[in-house]
Amino acid sequence: xxxxxxxxxxxxxxxxxxxxxxxxxxxxxxxxxxxxxxxxxxxxxxxxxxxxxxxxxxxxxxxxxxxxxxxxxxxxxxxxxxxxxxxxxxxxxxxxxxxxxxxxxxxxxxxxxxxxxxxxxxxxxxxxxxxxxxxxxxxxxxxxxxx
Amino acid sequence: xxxxxxxxxxxxxxxxxxxxxxxxxxxxxxxxxxxxxxxxxxxxxxxxxxxxxxxxxxxxxxxxxxxxxxxxxxxxxxxxxxxxxxxxxxxxxxxxxxxxxxxxxxxxxxxxxxxxxxxxxxxxxxxxxxxxxxxxxxxxxxxxxxxxxxxxxxxxxxxxxxxxxxxxxxxxxxxxxxxxxxxxxxxxxxxxxxxxxxxxxxxxxxxxxxxxxxxxxxxxxxxxxxxxxxxxxxxxxxxxxxxxxxxxxxxxxxxxxxxxxxxxxxxxxxxxxxxxxxxxxxxxxxxxxxxxxxxxxxxxxxxxxxxxxxxxxxxxxxxxxxxxxxxxxxxxxxxxxxxxxxxxxxxxxxxxxxxxxxxxxxxxxxxxxxxxxxxxxxxxxxxxxxxxxxxxxxxxxxxxxxxxxxxxxxxxxxxxxx
Numbered sequence: 001x002x003x004x005x006x007x008x009x010x011x012x013x014x015x016x017x018x019x020x021x022x023x024x025x026x027x028x029x030x031x032x033x034x035x036x037x038x039x040x041x042x043x044x045x046x047x048x049x050x051x052x053x054x055x056x057x058x059x060x061x062x063x064x065x066x067x068x069x070x071x072x073x074x075x076x077x078x079x080x081x082x083x084x085x086x087x088x089x090x091x092x093x094x095x096x097x098x099x100x101x102x103x104x105x106x107x108x109x110x111x112x113x114x115x116x117x118x119x120x121x122x123x124x125x126x127x128x129x130x131x132x133x134x135x136x137x138x139x140x141x142x143x144x145x146x147x
Numbered sequence: 148x149x150x151x152x153x154x155x156x157x158x159x160x161x162x163x164x165x166x167x168x169x170x171x172x173x174x175x176x177x178x179x180x181x182x183x184x185x186x187x188x189x190x191x192x193x194x195x196x197x198x199x200x201x202x203x204x205x206x207x208x209x210x211x212x213x214x215x216x217x218x219x220x221x222x223x224x225x226x227x228x229x230x231x232x233x234x235x236x237x238x239x240x241x242x243x244x245x246x247x248x249x250x251x252x253x254x255x256x257x258x259x260x261x262x263x264x265x266x267x268x269x270x271x272x273x274x275x276x277x278x279x280x281x282x283x284x285x286x287x288x289x290x291x292x293x294x295x296x297x298x299x300x301x302x303x304x305x306x307x308x309x310x311x312x313x314x315x316x317x318x319x320x321x322x323x324x325x326x327x328x329x330x331x332x333x334x335x336x337x338x339x340x341x342x343x344x345x346x347x348x349x350x351x352x353x354x355x356x357x358x359x360x361x362x363x364x365x366x367x368x369x370x371x372x373x374x375x376x377x378x379x380x381x382x383x384x385x386x387x388x389x390x391x392x393x394x395x396x397x398x399x400x401x402x403x404x405x406x407x408x409x410x411x412x413x414x415x416x417x418x419x420x421x422x423x424x425x426x427x428x429x430x431x432x433x434x435x436x437x438x439x440x441x442x443x444x445x446x447x448x449x450x451x452x453x454x455x456x457x458x459x460x461x462x463x464x465x466x467x468x469x470x471x472x473x474x475x476x477x478x479x480x481x482x483x484x485x486x487x488x489x490x491x492x493x494x495x496x497x498x499x500x501x502x503x504x505x506x507x508x509x510x511x512x513x514x515x516x517x518x519x520x521x522x523x524x525x526x527x528x529x530x531x532x533x534x535x536x537x538x539x540x541x542x543x544x545x546x547x548x549x550x551x552x553x554x555x556x557x558x559x560x561x562x563x564x565x
Contacts (some may be wrong), residue, residue: 009177066304066306068202087183093307095179
């Protein structure tokens, strides 16, 4: 199953999806040392973002989330890519700064996020025209649920 | 929809203003594309909220610009840092913990930013004017500049505010544009006495309500009594911006872009009308207080956002009006510029008799300053009450300035019956 979206920061990634039920504020919501969700009011509390493709409607809250995402990418505990249903300028800036400073790319795409489940293996890559192609590969499900 | 760059924008990207300017412009272009801006506009000043240390990336970003020889291109003030540089003895942090925070503040100064270290840049000599295009970070400063002054800034934050300062440019979108500044949601006060007093609590409560109910829309408030001074609007905006994502509010007949309903709504009808009753106000105020009346008190925290000179004068008058028993410490966050004014007027010498502790360059809810965290802390700030429980793990009681002073003396939470 393949869907098309728009990159706000282009790149490639392939990893198990972590689909968040509600938006997450990285600032105060994620441990920057481990990439673990620590917002006690969040339904995905305890999930690790590190090494996953993070999928949510959008981020939430403070602009300090830019710094938190950039710091997570620097420590290599950030998501491998982020797909949001709505553009998220705060997370985009964090990823752009991490790329500029450290040469590490965490691609961001805006695309429909329905029918993607936590654990699905997701592949993201640019099309020849520069759009964001998001492919949900079958056979996921269990792969990411224990992370 | 594409981003159109001017010759000047291209010259910045090409490095004509130096490598640091090019790096900043590159980030701004990517940001502008992400938010769908079509062009950039000139700004007259910036306020940078980059001095709170979030990890090595905070330092790497700014020191990278310093190493490329960067300088800000417009007058730029700085928001609070993690340290009180004037009163280092107040800091409850080890030297190792303080070092990166200190380096971060110094690196911003090396870029030519003014060491104002205040969340209330609108109280400084660089206060913008009506209609000025500016790029400000810090939510309360943004909402004050837009709403109370009528200057124009979108909601900037980490990295982007400094990139605007380094280039003198900002994406032409959001609250920079007149069409996005019109009111969308109308909040009407109903069921209040005609003699409704302009209490501090009323303005904080209104701020919380519009913050929760407006979402990303521009709120308009109808029926508020005329504020005593702009500090009440500061408190309203700070509460609204901490409870939600408000970057601009209008108060009919009070704020400069809402002198008539037609001006506030651009001749259109509001998308939604929200009725606000006395019970809503009571509920909003109660939501700020975890600590009950009578709870033992560790401290009072005032000045979030930073205490203005007018607020200091009011506080010092109240303290001297009645015999005051030295009680719990009263921390007052303020700018170093305001503190200097108090010093030159000879007002600081008497502070100790009231256990009055001025804190500058930072704020008591973002860093380790309070001596004791075991009892409740009382504040007259909706913003402090909102953030302190999760930031520094204290129980908060909200009350008026009079309640705060009475409670300090009693070392217990005491509130006048309203």
